[in-house]
Amino acid sequence: MTTLCPNCGAEITFRSIGLSVIVCDFCRSTILRSGDVLSIMGTAATVPDTISPLQIGTTGVHNGASFELIGRVRWSWSEGEQIMGGWTEWLALFADGSHGWLAEAMGRYMLTRRIDAVGDPILKAVAWGEPLTPGDGADLAGSSYAITDARPATVVGSDGELPFAAPKGETVFSVDMIDGAGGCASVQKHGDNVSAYVGRYVALSDLQLRNLRKIEGWPPPAWAAA
Amino acid sequence: MKDDPGAPRALTCPNCGAPIIVRAAGLTVSVICGNCGSTLDAADPVLTLIERSNAALARPLIPLGSRGSLDGIEWEVVGYLERSGDDVEWEEYLLFNPWSGYRFLIHVEGNWRLGQALDRLPRLDGGTALLDGDAYRGSDPYNARVDFVVGEFYWRVSVGETVAATDYSAGGTSLSREDNAQESSWTQLKDLPPGTVGKAFGLTPPLGAGKTANTAWRDFVHSLIIAAIGFAALLVVLVAAPASQLIAQDTLLLEPEGPAITRVIGPVEIQRRSSAVEVRATTEVENAWVDLGYALVERRTQQRFEASATAEYYSGSDADGNWSEGDKRPASLFASIPRGSYDLVVEARAKQWGGSFGGSQPSVAVTIGIVRDTGFGGLFLFAAIMLAIGPAWRAWRLYSSGAGPDRDTTW
């Protein structure tokens, strides 16, 4: 669906059916779509340039399902005043209309999808803000994980289509978990809502990626050519 | 912006003005300026200074920015750390590739290992870590400290930072676990065949022993020097010790199988706060023995110290040839005898050995000598062995690392 930005009049294209938010490439307005009605929710902060080979428009295949990256949110986490690290969550729109997140952190990639988990104690612990210690075990949707970190994360900037508006400074509490065989999960609390995501660590070379971003001084590897 | 290529960020050090290239923009959190050593915050769009430094920086063996292929992937050296554990020092290079992420290149005691942060959690079973069906045997935990750092890192890094580390090994592969207050991180390390790293990064072997000189060898030399100084100090103490002195002597004549004789020898004067006293018996027994009982008795207080000895000598021949055994001149040491005036009460009895090889002696003469301030030999030897523990342990480490002074690095 192509329409015009209610703020600047630039052309904006929704590639998804279900996602409700898009950031205008031109004026950076965050636009909320509700049926055919578009409203402006504010201005999205720019994502600082990173050396990532991914970009909006990159396509790939995971477990036989093809996807395209159509949005991203850049997050950071801090200790006191100091930013301790940052990562990018790329929104992957699958051919069947569903979506997942390709998270890029510390040079590693995780592909996760939101699940409707209920009843797991970890969900309650996150909802109630109970202290969680890295190394502790946690069960989620029938799988066992160990917590790797539990900390607040803050939005740095966002681009493209997203299932929610991500204004700069918005904070969620995020608990990341891994298992013994490459599986990973996270539970996030935003306001009063707790959501759960499960997935796996992936190698970019396994995703049949196309339309990758060029990186100065680095010839693309063989699997990324063409 | 979509088709702009990703590029390293060229910036300027806010402390010294030297150019800084952030090679993994967006991933790098801390940058340590290669010129002045200041720590900069790369999570901030303009590099802000976290810690000012004007240290003259040591240069890593593989310069920052070098590229080389390992495991079929081209890597760029973006960071360099020098770290030390309780008894080992090593170097870590942080390698980066935009499509493959990070690897660690570890240089320890001449050997190179390539490490990758684990994306899955090994299962711990006692001191063993289980991963992908392999069992890795754990070491004792040790403290790993950052001694030196330069380049860029995807975590906050600072000199002096210490984590608790444990190594788990299985053949040429090992797992390293590092725990800080917040989290534990696992790295899987694989030994690289000698020559791999030098070839990958186009290095020529350094002439002589550079700063990567074998640490095991250096440790051995250090411990040897310390032990030698300790040994010299022991000798000084021995030379300065009070001179040993024969202060009384008497001879007893015993009849084999005859009655026991009691003899009082004295005085034995102890003038210092306390002294060692050795009673030396000298006999010429043949297939006989003399049982000796000693009591050192203070004349005024009657405080007594007791000891015993046996002088004996036997000889004969059997199918294996001639044999002999026994000690004709036994010595008994009394330690820490307090100041005072003593008598030595000796009770002696001679016995003939009635075996088939038994000889006969009409009488046995036993000379008893009392020597003061002696008997430090055993203690000296013991102390010297205690000093040798350090070099012996280092030598064992050196032996087990298979390295020597000339083989300081395996290219």
Added chain:
Amino acid sequence: MKFTNILFALWCLAVVALFALAVDRGYSPFAQGGGPGGRGGFFFFGGFGGGSSGPRHK
């Protein structure tokens, strides 16, 4: 210098100091009789602790 070497140097210092103290006091852990640490010998016949009864040669 490494921490373990400093530890070892302290150990050597302790060994030398204890040796000097022992020499000064005439102490020996290998002594048979005497003050602290010495073992008293038996002093009656018919039961010498370390008494002999002939060769141990077989």
